[in-house]
Amino acid sequence: MKFSKIVSVMFGMGVLCALPAQAAEYVVDQQNKTFVMNGKQVEKMSINQGDVIRFKNADTFFHNIFSLSETATFDVGSFPKGDSRTVKFEKKGKVDIECAIHPDMYLEVDVK
Amino acid sequence: MKLKMNKKMLMTVAVGAALLGAGGAAWAAKSDYLMPAAVPAPEDNATTPARVELGKNLFFDPRLSGSNWISCATCHNPALGWSDGLPTAIGHGMHTIARATPTVLNTAFNQFQFWDGRARSLEEQAVGPIQADGEMHQNMEELIKELSAIKGYVEMFEKAYPGQGITEETIGKAIAAFERTVIATDAPFDRWIKGDEKAISDSAKRGFDLFEGKARCSICHQKFNFTDDGFHNLGLKTDGQPDLGRYNVRKVKVLRGAFKTPTLRDVTLTAPYMHNGMYKTLEEVVDHYNRGGDDKTDLSPNMQPLNLTAQEKADLVAFMKSLTSIRPMQVTIPILPQ
Numbered sequence: 001m002k003f004s005k006i007v008s009v010m011f012g013m014g015v016l017c018a019l020p021a022q023a024a025e026y027v028v029d030q031q032n033k034t035f036v037m038n039g040k041q042v043e044k045m046s047i048n049q050g051d052v053i054r055f056k057n058a059d060t061f062f063h064n065i066f067s068l069s070e071t072a073t074f075d076v077g078s079f080p081k082g083d084s085r086t087v088k089f090e091k092k093g094k095v096d097i098e099c100a101i102h103p104d105m106y107l108e109v110d111v112k
Numbered sequence: 113m114k115l116k117m118n119k120k121m122l123m124t125v126a127v128g129a130a131l132l133g134a135g136g137a138a139w140a141a142k143s144d145y146l147m148p149a150a151v152p153a154p155e156d157n158a159t160t161p162a163r164v165e166l167g168k169n170l171f172f173d174p175r176l177s178g179s180n181w182i183s184c185a186t187c188h189n190p191a192l193g194w195s196d197g198l199p200t201a202i203g204h205g206m207h208t209i210a211r212a213t214p215t216v217l218n219t220a221f222n223q224f225q226f227w228d229g230r231a232r233s234l235e236e237q238a239v240g241p242i243q244a245d246g247e248m249h250q251n252m253e254e255l256i257k258e259l260s261a262i263k264g265y266v267e268m269f270e271k272a273y274p275g276q277g278i279t280e281e282t283i284g285k286a287i288a289a290f291e292r293t294v295i296a297t298d299a300p301f302d303r304w305i306k307g308d309e310k311a312i313s314d315s316a317k318r319g320f321d322l323f324e325g326k327a328r329c330s331i332c333h334q335k336f337n338f339t340d341d342g343f344h345n346l347g348l349k350t351d352g353q354p355d356l357g358r359y360n361v362r363k364v365k366v367l368r369g370a371f372k373t374p375t376l377r378d379v380t381l382t383a384p385y386m387h388n389g390m391y392k393t394l395e396e397v398v399d400h401y402n403r404g405g406d407d408k409t410d411l412s413p414n415m416q417p418l419n420l421t422a423q424e425k426a427d428l429v430a431f432m433k434s435l436t437s438i439r440p441m442q443v444t445i446p447i448l449p450q
Contacts, residue, residue: 075365
C-alpha cells in the first residue's frame with residue numbers, strides 16, 4: 001500500500017493544525033480483473049471520511065470505476081493501462097464500487 | 113503493454129510486478145485455456161442425476177409455455193448449438209425478439225446470464241423466459257398447477273428436491289442443474305494446448321497468436337471459456353431504436369449499447385453471430401473487428417482498426433474453428449411425463 005498524507009491544513013500563521021484534518025490516499029490497483037492493494041486482492045476496506053482512493057489500471061485493457069451507492073455516486077469513466085483515477089470519499093457510510101466493464105470486480109469501502 | 117503469447121513464448125507481468133520466466137509463465141497461461149475438470153454449482157443446488165433428469169424433462173417440455181407449444185429447447189435447440197440458427201429469437205405468437213438466442217453451452221461457467229447480465233445465476237435465468245410475454249408467455253402460478261397435476265413430475269420433483277415441492281425455485285433449480293451438463297467437449301484446440309502439435313493447422317496456430325496479439329481478441333475473449341464475463345459496445349450498425357443492453361441494468365455511460373462477451377466454444381455451431389445476429393459468418397465478424405466497429409457512438413475504448421491482412425483474417429477464422437468440439441455433447445430427447 002502506498003500511504004501518503006496528502007493534505008495538511010495550514011493556517012494563516014503557517015502553523016500545522018493539530019486537528020484531524022489530514023486525509024490519506026490509498027492506491028488500489030485493478031489487476032487481473034481484481035482490486036489489489038499491497039499485492040493482495042482486496043474486496044473490503046475501511047477509510048476515513050475525506051480520504052482518497054487512487055484506482056490504477058494495471059491490466060492490458062480498459063477498466064472503469066463507478067458506484068451507484070447512496071453514500072457516493074460517481075462514474076470516473078474508462079481508462080487504459082497505466083492510467084489512474086482518484087475518488088474522494090466525502091460522506092460516511094458504505095460504498096459499493098465496481099468496474100462497469102467487468103462487473104465481477106467488486107470493492108466495498110466503509111467510510112468512517 | 114499488449115499481451116503476446118504463443119506456445120513457445122509468453123510474457124506476463126505477474127502480481128507484484130514480478131516477471132516470470134518464460135517456461136513457468138507459458139505453463140500457467142496454457143493451463144488457463146484448459147477446460148476445468150469440474151463444473152461449478154451453487155451450494156444449495158448441487159448437481160445430482162435426479163435434478164439433471166428433472167431439469168432435462170422441463171427443458172424439453174412445451175407445457176412450460178403459455179401456449180403449451182414452446183419449450184426452452186425451441187430456441188435453445190441442441191441440434192443448432194443450443195441456439196436457434198436465427199438472427200434473433202422468435203417467441204410467443206411468432207413474436208420476434210430484439211436479441212439473438214445465446215447458446216446454453218458452458219453457461220455453467222458464466223458469472224452473468226443473459227446478453228445484458230441481468231441474472232447472476234442459471235437458476236434465476238431459467239425462470240425468466242418462461243414468464244416473459246414475448247418469449248414463453250407463461251403464468252408461473254398456472255405452470256405450478258399444471259406440473260402438480262402430472263404424477264410423473266410430482267415424483268421427479270420429490271426425488272430431486274425432497275420436501276421442497278413444485279415451486280418457481282425448484283423449477284429454476286432443476287433446469288439450471290440440467291444446463292450445467294451442457295458443456296463443451298474436447299476440441300482440436302484443447303488437444304493442441306495439451307501438446308499435440310498435429311491437432312490444429314499452422315493457419316490456426318498463427319490465428320491463435322493473432323488472437324492473443326495483433327487482433328486483440330483475448331482482451332475480452334479470455335481463458336478456457338473465451339470470455340471476460342464483461343460488457344462491451346462493439347459498434348454494431350443498428351437500424352431504428354438502439355438497444356442499450358447492459359445500460360438498462362447499470363446506468364453507467366460505458367455500458368450504453370454494451371453486451372456480454374459470449375463464449376467462443378463451439379462457435380461454428382452457433383451462427384449467426386453478435387447479440388443481434390447480424391453476421392452470418394465468422395469471416396464477417398472478423399471484418400467487423402478489423403474495421404474497429406462501425407457505429408462509434410459509445411464504442412468500447414478497446415475497439416480499434418486492426419489492419420489485418422487477408423491471410424491473417426483467414427488464420428483467425430481457422431483458429432476459431434479449432435474451438436469446436438470434435439464430438440459435441442449428444443442429448444437424448446426425453447419422453448415427457450403425462
